[in-house]
Amino acid sequence: MTDSITLYAFFGDAERAFTLTDPMIAELERLTDLGVGAIYLKLVNHAHPAKLLKDIIRLGLIGAGTAPEEAAQLCAAYAENRPLAEVFPLAFDILEARWNGVDESETLEDVARNAEADFERFVGAAA
Template sequence: MTDQITHRAFFGDRERTFILTDPMLAELEKLTGLGVGALYLQLVGMAYPAEALREIIRLGLIGAGTTPEDAKRLCDAYASNRPLVETFPLAFEIMEARWNGKAEQVAA
């Protein structure tokens, strides 16, 4: 059921799965003080709070089954104190998967 909102990408040392489930969206809204629509629009308009990128990645990992401790450790190692150009694409793709869903893969 969550396949449509699941994003898979390389992060840290291997490919990982990210899902912003309903509880993770609620936590993201609480942490950022923004509704999901407002945050999405800020991402699209490149007017987002920098900490939101890290939180989207961390909560996406947790939503996909990574323990909160491991998600924090991964974000501390691979998303903190990094150029935003490195973290923005991943955070945006995680949010985009939740906002628009993933396109169906067409068999070749």
């Protein structure tokens, strides 16, 4: 059961589910040649390649049931050539959901408020 690690968030044109299942974590580790802990630390420390953000989003979509082709198309449309400050919060939240789980009592308004706060922290840290 993946409910405790599935993040629901708005991406592109709709709210979508994102889950980094064990096979998706293995693929992310294969793509980066890093363990999941090292990947997490790279994100926390803003020491990651830009491509990692898109890979996390794409694999999160696939892990939640989106067809791989559709996940790639969504990322091409909504994660490529966008400001990193827009893409980072979602990628981080997807990995954070797998790392710490999600709070099932959290409402969509809570999710939106937390995403906005994450974005503000990220922008403030980058300044």
